[in-house]
Amino acid sequence: MPWSFVAHLLLVLLVPLVLFGGVSRWGKRIPPRRSPLDQEAELSLLPSFLGGFVVAFPTLAILLALPPGEGYGTYLRLAAVEELGKAVVPMLLVRFRGTVSIRKTILLFVASGLGFSLFENILFLVKDPGLSLLRSFTSVPLHASLSAIFGFAYGYSRYQYRARTLWGGAAAVLLHGIYNAGWEYSLGIPIGGVPISILVLSIGIDGVLWHTARKLEEA
Template sequence: MLELLGIALAPGVAIMLYIYLKDKHEREPLHLLITSFLYGAFSTLVTLVISWPLNTFLILKEGDIVDEFFTAFFKVALVEEFSKFFFVRFILYPNRNFNEPFDGIVYAVMVSMGFATLENIMYIFEYGFQTGILRMFTAVPAHATFGVMMGFYLGKSKFTHSRTLYFGFLALIAPTIFHGSYDYFWFIAEVKDVWAGIWVFAIISLVLGLILSRNAIRLHQQASPFNTATVDENNRI
């Protein structure tokens, strides 16, 4: 049991440590990062509350490639990303410690890892060690990329001082699109008469998300008002 718990916790902890170390210029209080992680875990309950009426009144056929599209993008991706978005945008966003664009990425990833870790524990204890290894390199990193995208646009929303609603909208829609795409290709991989290797496109979407996340991290690091190199350059100008 401890082995399974360790496998379930490891990827989320590793990703959170990675993001924490990438916050080079003005790191967030540890207690707030832990709180953000707990918000993410609690967001799974929000997901369940929203999903219950959807699953009750919006009946979609499993194994139908059109219905699976709506399941992936609306019943899963949009609901889960909104649940995480709620805590980041309405609780963490106004916090005085959210004082540079990169903080959007930090808090959104912490919330995403809270969600992904609790989800990971449930999956691994139900399906076992092999599922844990698979999710360590797929589902959990995917949730991290969704968090980076959300946080990137929330950082722009708060500190660009223009098009706030536009960037706030992208903070929800961008991760929803990538999340839905990732899930959709996994969902239809087992559908009869669909190419069995279509799951490869889920991996492609994950790789693309990782590339975009790396660029987003770099851009917000450079944009930090606490970045002395940027401040010195601006002073020279």
């Protein structure tokens, strides 16, 4: 068995699951805003993770059904479908549970993004085992970090009663589109340079938004 296939298999299975485990443990550090039992139920991220995995199938089916296009607009369109697909399950969970914590909302979105990326990586492994290891490795944290941006905007809208969901979704779509286009158009930058830069930028934005959410909730 080629080492590249083994490496892909480990990335496909381990990276999303390890990140999900870390996110779940991190979520338990958030102080309860209600009773401990409510906190435990509200912070269960597994339904969102599994939901993201399941919703990836119809989302990717929609992507395949879209007519082919050219130019950067195509990457934005594909990114919009994926970001909206990842957001469906956590949005429903937040409303069903009555979640009002921005940080808990962020984690639900991140869990869905990790589930989505797990399905996507399995699909890539079956379809093209020779797919760049670098792209496989960066796609998982990218899905999670962009979902966090979308999750902050949605959680902020519910917590502060100010419409910010559209802005968060648009930011996630824009960054995702640039990431995808970066694999095709290097613009003189070494291959992978643009996508990795977008990943680092997204993670940096996540850190700022998480700090902002904590300050708002602890005020």
